[in-house]
Amino acid sequence: MLKKNAKKLLISILFLVFSVTAYVCSPFLINFNDDKKTGIENLISELIFYKVNIKGNIQYKLNPLPSLEISEVHITNDEENSILNKIVLNVSIFDLLKNKFSYKNILINSGEFIINLNNLEVLSSIEEFDNKKINFEKVNIKFFDNKQTFSINEFSGNILYKNKKIDKINGKFYVGEILFKIKFKENQLSLKSPEINFKASIENFLNTKKLIKLDYNNSSIFPGVDSIFTSFTYEQNENKFSLITKEFETNIFSGIININNNNDKNIIVLDGYFENSKFKKISKTDLATFLSQNLNLLANLFDGRVKLSFNNFKSDKEVFENIKLNVLFQNGDVFFEDIDIYSDNNSINIKGRNVTYQKDNLLFYDFIFSTKNLKRLCSQICNDKSLIDRAIDGEFKLQSKGILNINKSKITVQENFVNRQFNDNEIQKLNTNLNSIVIFGKLENLFDLPRYFTLL
Incomplete structure (x- = not known):
């Protein structure tokens, strides 16, 4: 009797293991043909409002979670373009088997991502990303508008969307060879670089008018300057911006500094006056x-x-x-x-x-x-x-x-x-x-x- 029960239990366990294995692995049999690839391209394009073209492959992966791995993703917006080496989407096996496409968290791995500063508000509020986390691993990010560009390198971190808007950012990146850490929460952005003892905070970051504070303590960059404290008001009008100091003090001088791009060449100009x-x-x-x-x-x-x-x-x-x-x-x-x-x-x-x-x-x-x-x-x-x-x-x-x-x-x-x-x-x-x-x-x-x- 015990042998029969043990045999039935073994058969049940083997059947369960086989069923789970077949269920989990069945998406490997899905053929990601041109129609499915085009559908994913259109979906991503609608999400970020950029033209998307997948030049690489789409593969189903099990490790560490069921996911789709999309390679060599070309992005174009307003005559700017970039290539992301890999996008990984955590997917629902059940939806894949039903020929539906849904996903949870997203991983963007290496390559370059472009951000149109004129559409920054659109990217900060994407309904489809609600309660989703966007993870980045060593992604260069290029910001641009009609006349200028600037980049940060090797951004690694995550962006959490909540209530259809960016709720939190936590990560690190490089400007030149200098490492910066970034955090965003409750509409306040903070930056710091332990390497150069630099701290900055921006209140009302997503608003038109912002308050910026800088705190810098390092005797190794500006000659004779061991500390800097300053606060700015920031205003933007279309492609033009201006930073006007409310306070600017160092250990050896104080005065006023204005920063803007309101000039014919649209370059950043820092103008300071000290007594x-x-x-x-x-x-x-x-x-x-x-x-x-x-x-x-x-x-x-x-x-x-x-x-x-x-x-x-x-x-x-x-x-x-x-x-x-x-x-x-x-x-x-x-x-x-x-x-x-x-x-x-x-x-x-x-x-x-x-x-x-x-x-x-x-x-x-x-x-x-x-x-x-x-x-x-x-x-x-x-x-x-x-x-x-x-x-x-x-x-x-x-x-x-x-x-x-x-x-x-x-x-x-x-x-x-x-x-x-x-x-x-x-x-x-x-x-x-x-x-x-x-x-x-x-x-x-x-x-x-x-x-x-x-x-x-």
């Missing part, structure tokens, strides 16, 4: 670090123009009192379109371009220095008072053009004018003296004005 800055706290080492490392870091973070004015600042020896900067960051290069450092008696003007060529960080420069009285300036700043007698008593002007190899702390003067143009032998001697006496293999010496008087 009574304490530049005495900026060391030559800080300046050298900024030039050798952090300038390129900023260039990789964003494209745009930076225009800053510092008036009546306090500096060492008080040789200069004002600075005006007009710098363009574009595709990782830095264009110094106009840098004026001046006072009533002394001035420096620099134009140039900072580029990375092979392994060298090069600054191609045009430089003009002038003073109303060189002897008086030397008496003011020269540590070696014997140099005063060698200085010209009266006006002095120097024009120079060349290349500074920032990595190697080496300068190569190509042209030099002091009343007349230097000949080849004089330029060769000047280069030797600049590198062996003034710079001496240390980039911070480039900013030590008294050292240049040893060339007199």
Whole structure:
């Protein structure tokens, strides 16, 4: 009797296992032909309002959950296009067998996803995504509008839709080589980068008018700046936006900054104005670090123009009192379109371009220095008072053009004018003296004005 019962139980278990296995595996027999592929393309297109074309395959997978894996998905919107390597949809086996298509969570794996900023509100509220989670694994995201684009790299995280709108975002991504973490909840977005001690929050993120707060504590990016606190109001009108500071404070200066793209070229412009800055706290080492490392870091973070004015600042020896900067960051290069450092008696003007060529960080420069009285300036700043007698008593002007190899702390003067143009032998001697006496293999010496008087 026991043997018969055991046999019946074994047969029942085997039948159950066979039935479950057949049920779970039966979708492998489904032929995802062109009609089914077109149907899925149309469905995705209707969801995100982009044209979708599946160039790869659609496969049924069991691990870790029953799902459809769609490869090589091409997306097009407003003349922009991208390719997603893989989309994985958690599906209902029962619906598949009934020739229906339904899904739960979605995984987007690698590739690039485009987001039209003009349709951002549409993507933030998709009825079909209600109570669904969209997961991303190392997906580059390209934002664009009619005139500009910007990207974040390797976004990994998830977006949860609730009540037909984005409810939560949790993830991480890279801008250049800098890692950022992102969170969104209750219409508030927060960003932070432990690598550069940066925090930002945006209240009313999905509203037209927003409040932005930044908190930055790191002495390694902006020379002399150990902390930044600022809050902005943000407004957008069609393709134009503006950020207007309510507060902007650092440990060495405070003032106002406005950021907008309201210009003919529609590029981002940062315009700042500051009074009574304490530049005495900026060391030559800080300046050298900024030039050798952090300038390129900023260039990789964003494209745009930076225009800053510092008036009546306090500096060492008080040789200069004002600075005006007009710098363009574009595709990782830095264009110094106009840098004026001046006072009533002394001035420096620099134009140039900072580029990375092979392994060298090069600054191609045009430089003009002038003073109303060189002897008086030397008496003011020269540590070696014997140099005063060698200085010209009266006006002095120097024009120079060349290349500074920032990595190697080496300068190569190509042209030099002091009343007349230097000949080849004089330029060769000047280069030797600049590198062996003034710079001496240390980039911070480039900013030590008294050292240049040893060339007199």
